[in-house]
Amino acid sequence: MANHSGHSGQTSSRITLRVNGEEYTLTLDHRVTLLDALREHLDLIGAKKGCDHGQCGACTVLVDGRRVNSCLLLAVAQQGTSVTTVEGLGDAATPHPLQAAFVERDAYQCGYCTPGQLCSAVGMLAEVTAEAGSDPTTSARRSALTRDEVAERMSGNLCRCGAYPRIVDAVLDVIA
Amino acid sequence: MNSTSVAVVGTALGTPTTRREGWEKVTGTARYAAEHTPPRCAHAWPVPATVARGRVTAVDTTAALALPGVIAVLTPFDAPRLGPTDDPQLHVLQDTVVPHHGWYVALAVADTLEAAREAAQAVRVTYETDPDTPHDVVLTVDHPGVYTPEKANGGYPAHLEQGDAATSFAASPVRVECTYKVPPLHNHPMEPHAATAHWDGGTGRLTVHDSSQGAGPVRTALASLFDLPEDSITVISEHVGGGFGSKGTPRPHVVLAVMAARHTGRPVKLALPRRHMPAVVGHRAPTLHHVRLAAREDGVLTALAHEVTTYTSRVSEFVEQAAVPARVMYAAPAHLTTHRVVALDVPTPSWMRAPGECPGMYALESAMDELADALGLDPVELRIRNEPATEPESGHPFSSRHVVDCLREGATRFGWSAHRASRRDGPLLIGTGVAAATYPVLVSPCTARAHALPDGTYVVEVNATDIGTGARTVLAQIAADALGVPLDRVTTAIGHTTLPEAPLAGGSSGTASWGWAVHDACTALIARLDRHEGPVPDGGLSASADTRAHAKQRSPYARHAFGAQFAEVQVDTVTGEVRARRLLGVFAAGRILNPLTARSQFVGGMIMGLGMALTEHSTTDPAFGDFPESDLASYHVPVHADVGDIEAHWIEEDDKHLNPAGGKGIGEIGIVGTAAAVGNAFCHATGRRLRELPLTPDRVLAVLG
Ligand code: FES
Ligand code: FES
Numbered sequence: 009m010a011n012h013s014g015h016s017g018q019t020s021s022r023i024t025l026r027v028n029g030e031e032y033t034l035t036l037d038h039r040v041t042l043l044d045a046l047r048e049h050l051d052l053i054g055a056k057k058g059c060d061h062g063q064c065g066a067c068t069v070l071v072d073g074r075r076v077n078s079c080l081l082l083a084v085a086q087q088g089t090s091v092t093t094v095e096g097l098g099d100a101a102t103p104h105p106l107q108a109a110f111v112e113r114d115a116y117q118c119g120y121c122t123p124g125q126l127c128s129a130v131g132m133l134a135e136v137t138a139e140a141g142s143d144p145t146t147s148a149r150r151s152a153l154t155r156d157e158v159a160e161r162m163s164g165n166l167c168r169c170g171a172y173p174r175i176v177d178a179v180l181d182v183i184a
Numbered sequence: 185m186n187s188t189s190v191a192v193v194g195t196a197l198g199t200p201t202t203r204r205e206g207w208e209k210v211t212g213t214a215r216y217a218a219e220h221t222p223p224r225c226a227h228a229w230p231v232p233a234t235v236a237r238g239r240v241t242a243v244d245t246t247a248a249l250a251l252p253g254v255i256a257v258l259t260p261f262d263a264p265r266l267g268p269t270d271d272p273q274l275h276v277l278q279d280t281v282v283p284h285h286g287w288y289v290a291l292a293v294a295d296t297l298e299a300a301r302e303a304a305q306a307v308r309v310t311y312e313t314d315p316d317t318p319h320d321v322v323l324t325v326d327h328p329g330v331y332t333p334e335k336a337n338g339g340y341p342a343h344l345e346q347g348d349a350a351t352s353f354a355a356s357p358v359r360v361e362c363t364y365k366v367p368p369l370h371n372h373p374m375e376p377h378a379a380t381a382h383w384d385g386g387t388g389r390l391t392v393h394d395s396s397q398g399a400g401p402v403r404t405a406l407a408s409l410f411d412l413p414e415d416s417i418t419v420i421s422e423h424v425g426g427g428f429g430s431k432g433t434p435r436p437h438v439v440l441a442v443m444a445a446r447h448t449g450r451p452v453k454l455a456l457p458r459r460h461m462p463a464v465v466g467h468r469a470p471t472l473h474h475v476r477l478a479a480r481e482d483g484v485l486t487a488l489a490h491e492v493t494t495y496t497s498r499v500s501e502f503v504e505q506a507a508v509p510a511r512v513m514y515a516a517p518a519h520l521t522t523h524r525v526v527a528l529d530v531p532t533p534s535w536m537r538a539p540g541e542c543p544g545m546y547a548l549e550s551a552m553d554e555l556a557d558a559l560g561l562d563p564v565e566l567r568i569r570n571e572p573a574t575e576p577e578s579g580h581p582f583s584s585r586h587v588v589d590c591l592r593e594g595a596t597r598f599g600w601s602a603h604r605a606s607r608r609d610g611p612l613l614i615g616t617g618v619a620a621a622t623y624p625v626l627v628s629p630c631t632a633r634a635h636a637l638p639d640g641t642y643v644v645e646v647n648a649t650d651i652g653t654g655a656r657t658v659l660a661q662i663a664a665d666a667l668g669v670p671l672d673r674v675t676t677a678i679g680h681t682t683l684p685e686a687p688l689a690g691g692s693s694g695t696a697s698w699g700w701a702v703h704d705a706c707t708a709l710i711a712r713l714d715r716h717e718g719p720v721p722d723g724g725l726s727a728s729a730d731t732r733a734h735a736k737q738r739s740p741y742a743r744h745a746f747g748a749q750f751a752e753v754q755v756d757t758v759t760g761e762v763r764a765r766r767l768l769g770v771f772a773a774g775r776i777l778n779p780l781t782a783r784s785q786f787v788g789g790m791i792m793g794l795g796m797a798l799t800e801h802s803t804t805d806p807a808f809g810d811f812p813e814s815d816l817a818s819y820h821v822p823v824h825a826d827v828g829d830i831e832a833h834w835i836e837e838d839d840k841h842l843n844p845a846g847g848k849g850i851g852e853i854g855i856v857g858t859a860a861a862v863g864n865a866f867c868h869a870t871g872r873r874l875r876e877l878p879l880t881p882d883r884v885l886a887v888l889g
Binding site: 019039040048051052053054055057058063094095098099100103108112116117118119120121123126156160162165167168169172174 | 202203205206207211213215218219221252297298372373374376423424426428455457651652653654780781783784785787790791792815816817823824825827830
């Protein structure tokens with residue numbers, strides 16, 4: 009990480025972010041969150057800002073495959089990591105199966121929580137596969153996931169439109 | 185891209201159809217209001233008042249302006265003057281009076297979001313408060329300032345009375361008298377209110393992306409406030425991350441964004457911080473309900489009185505019309521419905537999903553359950569025995585009313601029995617409850633245009649807004665059937681003030697209002713195509729429609745949607761946690777135009793009603809005058825794990841007295857009655873009645889003793 013102003017009072021740094029397989033080198037104020045770096049600096053607006061305080065999950069992205077609230081991470085600390093946003097999951101021509109399942113199931117209404125739900129679900133399924141679930145007492149594998157367990161594991165992602173049942177349906181579709 | 189696009193002509197309506205903007209939403213390319221970044225775009229961050237009643241005496245901007253990247257700080261002393269508005273909430277930074285906590289008293293504008301936020305924090309505001317008139321934010325039923333307004337929200341008379349409720353009540357063999365309490369509730373759409381404003385001083389054009397339920401009313405408000413001709417303003421609300429009423433009127437953020445853009449000469453983006461929202465985007469006012477029901481031994485009502493006390497702000501009067509549904513639901517020889525209100529130092533309440541019906545039916549349907557208990561009668565049967573032949577208030581015939589069918593079908597699907605028993609499972613008490621639902625059918629005049637293109641496709645234009653309802657999709661369905669073409673030949677253009685003028689997405693009236701104009705424009709286009717000889721010219725052929733003459737709200741018929749909600753809850757006697765194991769709703773809302781998206785709306789409404797029943801709770805803090813539960817960590821909207829088994833069903837109604845598409849509107853009825861059904865199930869499970877929402881563990885444990 010380059011030292012931007014060369015003394016301890018520096019307020020910005022030049023860093024390289026790796027997002028969806030692309031490298032972006034930019035100079036960022038140290039206060040810029042990963043979420044704002046994506047949205048305001050890279051025009052990757054898929055990750056949403058619902059609260060900016062780690063309370064809603066709308067900003068969920070994958071960092072090195074793990075789901076995180078990108079509003080709680082400083083962008084300058086992400087040098088050397090690999091970030092995946094909803095744009096990196098797939099596009100309309102080659103969608104991720106979960107994206108297709110969301111469309112088919114109508115697992116959304118306004119769509120504002122949707123990118124976070126999708127990234128969270130992808131991260132959650134990876135956790136289950138690795139048998140390192142959010143609940144340490146469970147060793148459920150993907151195919152054994154119940155509705156209740158999917159709902160429990162997805163509860164950090166709020167949806168004010170109340171698309172929850174359809175979101176769970178969509179997740180169960182892709183692991184069936 | 186519609187995976188279920190319909191090949192057979194004339195059958196688009198009624199067919200489950202995936203959303204037209206679905207792929208944009210799931211791939212992250214759908215752009216919401218704050219996601220437009222014109223070159224040189226600056227960021228704005230508002231400064232909320234920290235007192236609930238007083239006056240700004242000074243704003244020291246020195247420290248804020250000294251920060252790197254700060255462009256301007258606007259205050260009530262130097263902000264540009266605004267033109268007239270009929271909503272004083274939009275007159276931001278125009279005077280020094282602070283009418284409530286969270287009222288905006290300054291605006292920081294900077295090159296970056298981080299600098300704007302820091303500058304807002306560095307602004308020093310000095311207030312003058314009067315110790316002799318401290319702020320007053322606590323609603324009580326006997327508040328000395330309580331008065332009876334002339335009208336409640338929606339234009340309903342505040343007070344209606346027939347017969348003599350007191351006498352009938354005293355003379356009736358069976359009666360219940362109860363008070364219920366609903367706290368302030370917050371809309372909290374997932375997308376915070378946001379606007380990006382771009383003022384071009386050279387051409388005098390203003391372009392605004394606003395997160396709004398209606399771009400048209402926003403443009404009208406901005407034209408007056410900034411003294412601009414409407415046709416020099418474009419407002420775009422292409423994708424909107426929910427609103428639930430809070431984006432139904434123009435809000436201060438858009439005025440501040442435009443003010444800052446004009447003042448700085450830079451495009452300005454302003455997204456509300458989540459914690460600001462409760463104070464500036466409207467909320468559901470708390471309601472105190474006094475309900476008296478009296479009946480004969482057979483359960484037929486002899487007297488009904490629903491008296492509501494609520495608050496408004498000192499800025500403007502908004503009265504939650506919570507006693508109005510009683511005028512629709514049940515007849516009684518003595519019938520009294522009234523609203524009383526007190527103006528406090530609180531933010532101005534406004535629309536939140538089913539204003540009036542939602543809290544009103546919580547109270548009324550809870551009281552009906554108490555009456556059923558008092559009579560020893562099945563609550564489904566009690567409602568059936570009180571089914572009115574005509575609308576109780578007006579005497580008008582109903583255009584259609586299938587509440588009894590909803591109750592019966594729901595009872596069958598849910599497994600309801602007149603002799604249902606509550607049960608115990610270890611520490612859990614399990615019970616069931618029912619409530620009815622109602623919501624009026626509203627419609628507004630609208631215009632639309634339809635184009636036929638030479639390649640055999642059609643474009644339908646109307647400035648409708650899709651806040652998550654699926655408006656784009658259902659309007660295409662309406663157009664396809666009206667034109668008699670396959671659905672995939674029709675494109676809809678919405679969410680832009682350059683399109684034909686249309687009313688906002690609110691009051692569950694969008695599809696009826698917009699769809700009527702779309703239907704008429706398509707019908708006119710067919711006539712135009714019939715008259716035309718030869719192929720469609722390169723520029724296409726168009727036809728327009730304006731429903732002003734016939735889309736009238738007044739009708740000889742009483743027009744309402746109805747429903748029935750059933751709930752099974754478990755109450756943990758150890759932790760006090762209440763969970764809804766099952767929710768089942770059956771609705772009668774006219775023709776269901778898109779079963780896929782309709783089910784999402786019904787279920788979504790029921791889940792918001794579940795939040796109202798169990799977790800959503802706000803308070804006005806007597807010490808500071810604010811809402812302490814202002815963010816999503818403290819104001820608990822339902823999460824995935826709160827939702828058990830949930831089903832929405834409907835009865836197909838063929839109602840000829842509505843609009844060409846035949847729908848009654850479905851955005852709001854799903855929330856109506858849910859909280860009552862859950863509360864009634866709680867009572868069935870525990871034998872105890874809680875009359876204050878939400879049913880949180882502290883209250884539950886207190887009542888279980
Ligand atoms: S925006 Fe990050 S959790 Fe809400
Ligand atoms: S789809 Fe609107 S918040 Fe989830």
